Amino acid sequence: MYRIGNDKRKIQSAKLICKGMEQLMTTQDYHAISVTQIINASGVGRATFYRLFDDKSDVVLYQMESVFDELIQRMRPHTDSSVAIISLFDIWLSQKDLFLSLLKANLYGEFQTRLSFIIGEKLTFIKEYLGLDERQWQYFIHVRAAMLFAALRVAITQFSEDNSQDIYYTLSALFGKQPVIFKS
DSSP states (O other), rough: OOOOOOOHHHHHHHHHHHHHHHHHHHHSOGGOOOOHHHHHHHHHOOHHHHHHOOSSHHHHHHHHHHHHHHHHSSOTTTTOHHHHHHHHHHHHHHHHHHHHHHHHTOOHHHHHHHHHHHHHHOHHHHHHHOOHHHHHHHHHHHHHHHHHHHHHHHHHTTOOTHHHHHHHHHHHHHHSSOOOOOOO
């Protein structure tokens, strides 16, 4: 697990490491990238790398968290769920290399967990409106996160020309505003 905290020097070093990793991901497959290459591309020392990260998957996880933090900052407390979903697609379509690296690093579980948290925060009105108990609510948000993750994966790997609006309208046409299990 990465260890950055709020220390400005650690944050600056982490940014350099992430930038080096991003440069490498544009030219190499994730599995071919070594820690030595990341260190060389970022210009930080080996001790600094290992003080902040355990391995290269930690770097990718840190980058993912940074993208989700940016997504949360874009959304206001009462952001409409359609705006939140379009924002999710916007931000991740601009981070295709990182998303593909998350897949290759088998970090999709972490992605879905973070996305579930955001959905849980943004869609609480559905829980109240439908009278869901906590167990039902957890199923709802985790299934929604899995669906959005799968849609994003399909968009990035198979339909790279699609934009966030195209994806949103396709999903809306397929699934409607509420999941089928809640329709009467």
